[in-house]
Amino acid sequence: MSVLEQFSLQGRVALVTGAGRGLGRAMAVAFAEAGASVICAARTAADVETSAELCNATAGQGLAAICDVGNADQREAAVKLATERFGRLDVLVNNAGGAYPNDPLNTSTADFDRDFHFNVTTALAMSQLCLPQLREHQGSIINISSAAARYAQAGFSSYSTVKAALSQLTRSLAADFAPAVRVNGIAPGSILTDALGQFLDQETQQKMADLTPMKRLGRAEDIAAAALYLASPAAAWVTGKILEIDGGAEASTWPF
Template identity: 35%
Template structure:
């Protein structure tokens, strides 16, 4: 029997890249998957892949930066599949500028689409996660862990997500809810475009990964999320997993 049979998962930003890979992997292990995002065509494409493989998928168009949209995403998930077991907060807008050039608007955008979106989704999902003793996976970034140059607004947002996750892990542990963070390095469409534009930087990135390659969104990142939300890792909460092939080593 698939590890997630009978479970329902909500993945924000599931129409492409890492979110898509996570959605596909969750569905492959038996979960009914709701994917959300702002672009309907991409959501439909991912949902189509899931159904073609024999899985169950549902799409909700919306902006995680809007509280009403987030509440609707959770409500439609529960209405469609009867509950919620797994919440993956993947959606995040990114701004890359030098610190001195970073504006208030840049910070506001990354916070609204990142930690505030995760905060709103977690609050909306809590009653349902309590019923299911569910699991939350939030996405962080090594750009924040390492303090990479030109990522000021993005790093601020991603570290806020890690702080939120640790607090939730402590407060929600008594309900049987686990909250963890992953920091992935995967060959998403955005990464492919970046490497194509800056091939010399691609070489530098790969040289810094002990395993010598970028991760695959589904098989490397998605399947790790499957393990994380399954009973196989039922005793892990409040953790940050660096899914980067060894690029970032933290103690």
């Protein structure tokens, strides 16, 4: 197999949650460009339909699935759609997640539980649903964690904790599912998506870039390239790892 063939997803089927925008859309399109058929799953119909259209404009295919990962019925429907339309499932990307900055003294236990469920519990649930297909096809799971999981930074006690839990779930599931299914994660640093951009003006963006050794914020395509590697045969001997894609930052670049 040539080097380029090792990065091909021809004939593979991937399901990407949170694929309506940002990192999820970029990963879905990258997989399709590599030849995969991709289930683009997210809550907003217009967003996932656009993502699917972008996938269909490549060498692969895209299919939209309305899926709130917090809804068990919608999780099951998204997985069923993949197997019924494409006959298999090779890659699961647990990308849906996130949490706002928080003050720990004013964070209710209900809010903390909500963040944990959204980021960690749903990733476990999706992995459980997909595991039979992934085992049959020697597939892989990719969990999208965060650089915040290893930083000590004020104002992120909820987000950093749940992402750290997701990173550890990744390592644990890798041990549980090996050798049939690989489980890896990506810990993005500061990526300039709509989710982050809503908090930043040009001045704060520049401050964050200055705090990053590579002197720029990340792009969604930076994460998509890492996800393609982990999903492809090129990473056949990689499991239980968290790829840190953060421009070299070893501390928070949050400027506030």
